[in-house]
Amino acid sequence: MTSFNKKIAIRWADLDPNFHVRHSVYYDFGAQQRVEILTELGLTLDVMQTNNFGPILFREECVFRKEIRIGQDISIEAKMAKLNADASRWTIRHLFLNTENKVCATLTLDGTWLDTSTRKLLNPIPDIIQQVMRSFPKTEDFVMT
Template sequence: MEFLNLRWADLDPNFHLRHSVYYDLAAQERIAILDRYGINAAVMIDQHFGPVLFKEECVFKREIRLSSRIYIDTKVLKMKRDASFWVIQHSFIAETDTLHALLKVEGSWMDTIKRKLARPVPPIVLEGMENFPKTADFEYI
């Protein structure tokens, strides 16, 4: 568990985390996890694919302030068996285990040359997504 490094620039006029920062932090966390499982920028460029989002939403539960000690717990909530579609959930949690926000994204993989959904997904994607952490109530769809 790694706590977030929040910056003054991340705050809004009410001195809590700006709404758009949640999305930026979640995206950075997703990319870091994908990288751990071999799905990195170099592989995506070489094999001509990348992630694409269809939906992104956040439910804000409690304020996050500059001094807050928060970490993001990121896991796959749902996924097609071929990893061609997935829902990833990001829980913004305080060191006291208090949930501050729940952000979910629905996405797939795009062929960056054809500019269409990648079907089938490259083998490294299937392997990486199988290894990606899963929620307790994870389900294949």
């Protein structure tokens, strides 16, 4: 697999007063896609809850390039841009693409894993996390740190 792609439908509630997608919706679409990707790779919400861990974000940034309006066909492509050797830190990049495959926005986030019982960073990183994060499709400029 080279990337995770998801078609999205723009809803009336996603629009701002200028009739294009409001900024926070990009973050919501990215979060939903990440949960779906982790689930598809076997790292379900049940697995996380049972094992007392979950992803947390240090940084999330969206760069807007082109307006997205209601009625447009848009897809989101997600790839791993950076990953630590033990999968403890990672960067995921989402591209919001129109039907001409032009980038409308780029959502980039840096994250890690939280032990939900101690509320501290997870250490060591369980094998299932390492396997899932390593199987993520990579960007062309992917860096293993």
